[in-house]
Amino acid sequence: MTSLTDRFNSQTYKIKVSDIRQFDERVSSIKDMLKLTLGEPDFNTPEHVKLAGIQSIENNESHYTGMAGDLGLRKAVSSFMHTKYNVKFAPENEVLVTIGATEALSASLLAILNPGDKIIVPTPIYPGYEPLITLARAEPVYIDTTSNDFVLTPEMIEAAITEHGATVKAIILNYPSNPTGVTYNRKEVEAIANAVKKHNIFVISDEIYSELTYGDTHVSIAEYAREQTILINGLSKSHAMTGWRIGFILAPKELVGQIVKVHQYLVTSATTMAQKAAIAALTTGMNDAQPMKAEYLKRRDFIQGKMEKLGFKIAQPNGAFYIFAKIPAGYLQNSMEFCVDLAEKNRLAIIPGSAFGAAGEGYVRLSYAANMDKLEIAMERLTDYIHGQKSEELESSRTL
Numbered sequence: 001m002t003s004l005t006d007r008f009n010s011q012t013y014k015i016k017v018s019d020i021r022q023f024d025e026r027v028s029s030i031k032d033m034l035k036l037t038l039g040e041p042d043f044n045t046p047e048h049v050k051l052a053g054i055q056s057i058e059n060n061e062s063h064y065t066g067m068a069g070d071l072g073l074r075k076a077v078s079s080f081m082h083t084k085y086n087v088k089f090a091p092e093n094e095v096l097v098t099i100g101a102t103e104a105l106s107a108s109l110l111a112i113l114n115p116g117d118k119i120i121v122p123t124p125i126y127p128g129y130e131p132l133i134t135l136a137r138a139e140p141v142y143i144d145t146t147s148n149d150f151v152l153t154p155e156m157i158e159a160a161i162t163e164h165g166a167t168v169k170a171i172i173l174n175y176p177s178n179p180t181g182v183t184y185n186r187k188e189v190e191a192i193a194n195a196v197k198k199h200n201i202f203v204i205s206d207e208i209y210s211e212l213t214y215g216d217t218h219v220s221i222a223e224y225a226r227e228q229t230i231l232i233n234g235l236s237k238s239h240a241m242t243g244w245r246i247g248f249i250l251a252p253k254e255l256v257g258q259i260v261k262v263h264q265y266l267v268t269s270a271t272t273m274a275q276k277a278a279i280a281a282l283t284t285g286m287n288d289a290q291p292m293k294a295e296y297l298k299r300r301d302f303i304q305g306k307m308e309k310l311g312f313k314i315a316q317p318n319g320a321f322y323i324f325a326k327i328p329a330g331y332l333q334n335s336m337e338f339c340v341d342l343a344e345k346n347r348l349a350i351i352p353g354s355a356f357g358a359a360g361e362g363y364v365r366l367s368y369a370a371n372m373d374k375l376e377i378a379m380e381r382l383t384d385y386i387h388g389q390k391s392e393e394l395e396s397s398r399t400l
Ligand SMILES: Cc1ncc(COP(=O)(O)O)c(C=O)c1O
Pocket: 039, 040, 099, 100, 101, 102, 103, 126, 128, 174, 177, 178, 206, 208, 234, 235, 236, 242, 246, 247
């Protein structure tokens, strides 16, 4: 008799344990490890948001909300997104509250993808998308953006669509980007929108880091390509609320009307008390991200400065809280080997670039969602490693 472990959906076997997990397993037994691996804010949820959550529990708000989410929250989402990003979506039928951006992505991808469909995925990219595409039996079409400092251009999109034709169903955008921190200005967003508007494809735009944009204000692609955009956002990064699991989808009503059915059968609705707390986050707390952003910016400048001095090349990160750096020549170029060696020799854990797709090979990702004391120690350890490797190299060349 075949074992039940051989009888899963064949796509399940194709989903791999991520390089991030593999790396973590390899280094987690090392003592006194300093980890800059986490993709979540190190700040606490703002006090007034926590109080709104407590109040909701006290008020016995322990029942389901409507499928698409509490109407008060949908109104708050709609108004927040309009005020901040000049996009207009009706709270009644164009906003859907999800279990984090993650469920927004699963519900959207499951709702739109047929087996054999192709979906454009610029890389390096957040590793949360590909497994969902695989589960839907669709196929990613990768665009490697490394040669253009991780900036996707309309020409790249055009070339991919020309090559793959009508089987292209959608494109995924993520800006500011995890892992590169790269984002797009108004002109660039408009140009990408013009490229996609020529084609009848969905734009799944994961803008979860929008509130953590340094310099110019974030521009949503929904401002320019509203009719085909499934805009994804949430409170995980803006309000340091990863554990509350609140995300949202904004899209034209015809699209939300389809996605909401998938959402219903995946999760019914998001957690009620978390939704009530989210109202506080988006109304009285609409600028809660500002002080966190100011802190992230200082950290970015510190890390970027130190790493560039050590010879790492970094495409300008203008958002999120990551540095994606090219490993300098003369050091281990395989990113997994580099990160394991650094962890074993100098007790600093950072993520191999290969975790973000083949285009990320040769790079490393650091998260600066950690306090300055930690970041200073991290940079000392990285400096010791880089200098140590240099002297090892000199030593071996002398003995030759
Ligand atoms: C680009 C991107 N999208 C989505 C998510 C998931 O967000 P959430 O915690 O709201 O599900 C993350 C988390 O790291 C992310 O970096």
